[in-house]
Amino acid sequence: MSHDLVVTxxxxGRFAFDGIPVTSSASVHFEKVPDGWVVPYLPSLRLDGSGEHTALEVRATRPLTDVLTETITLDKASYAVGETGTATVTLRNTGDRPLTGLYAGCDPGGFGRELEIPHEQWGAFDPWHPAGTPAPGERLVLTVSxxxxxxxxxFGLTGLSCYIDHLDGExxxxxxxxxxxARVPGRKADAKGQVWVDKNHNGQPDAGEGLAKTKVVLTADGTHPVAQARTDADGFxxxxxxxxxxxxxRxxxxxxxVGEGDVYVVASPYGYGDWSVQVAPR
Known part of the structure; x- marks a missing residue:
């Protein structure tokens, strides 16, 4: 098949796909599941007419975020390269049942800029050996460096980004x-981009939509400019x-x-490319 088959x-809660071509690797996934319910990923299905996959039962579960909260704080607002930073990760199980097999997955963006935490420091929440088990109502504090x-x-930034999850398959x-x-000061870089107005409402910048001859600024606190520039005839x-x-x-x-309007200034060779910001009349 060159496209997905979709049913509601x-x-x-029942669904059926009729007239599917014979295949050894069909896959079924769910979208727009209401009220935050989580549907597990299903293994590849062999559809050969034998009837093996005509009575699927798929169990939806509530997300961990219903009962598990997480906060992270750092010991400093700014670090130098090579300095040791300490993070405090606080978890709380607000549910009435223990949670089992949890682990901490950090630096999920894969940028390699976050604190280099040895996996052994996570203890029971070690991503290599997930065994975190917060009891009902328990508050756990994990300190890692x-x-x-x-x-x-x-990037001018470091810190820690973590999700807490488990591998139960559901x-x-x-x-x-x-x-x-936290900031990592020192390097500087140019940041080129375009300011544009979506005149034809197609969600992308087109010829003639650049905001020309306009003063633009970057701020670190939303108010005080740290850099200023002026757009050219095409909004760059x-x-x-x-x-x-x-x-x-701004x-x-x-x-x-329109939207968040964040601009990331990153030094070569890790730059994101040109920035693009959409604006609209007040």
Missing amino acids: TGAD GKVPERASY SSGSGPYTSAE ATFRQVDVGEYTF ARGPWVT
Whole structure:
């Protein structure tokens, strides 16, 4: 098949696909599941007419986030490369049953800029040997430490981002995720991008939609500018030699940013490419 087949479950939760071509590797997944219910990933199905997969039962479960909370704090707001940072991860089981087989999965973005935490420091929440078991109502505090990697200096940021999850095959992927960040000052970089107005409402910048000859700024706190530039005739602007890090974008005049409007200034060779910010009249 060159496309997905789509059906909607009935009032009793039943569904059926009719006339499917014979295959040894069909897959079924669920989308737009209401009320936060989690449906597990199903193994590949062999559809050969034998009837083996005509009575599937798929058990939906509640997500871990219903009963498990997570917070992360760092011991400092700024670090140097090679310095050791300490993070405090606090977990709380607010449910009435124990949670079993939990682990901490950190740096899920894969950027390699976060604190380098040896997996053994996670104890029972070691991702290599998941065995975390918070009792009902229990509050657990995990303290871990690691060095700030060299790569963090290219982003201007370090910290820790972790999801808490388990591998039970049913509600995996539904645990809480949170992060804490600190600055890593030092490097500077140019940041080029385009400011545009979606005149034809197609959700993407097209020719003639660049916001021309407008003053734009980056702020670290949403108010005070740390870098300024002016767009050209096509809406492009370059912020020159800005401290690497995350900034909030603003266009001067009667314009409001559409969406988050964050601009990440990253030094080569780890740059994200040109930034793009959509604006609209106030």
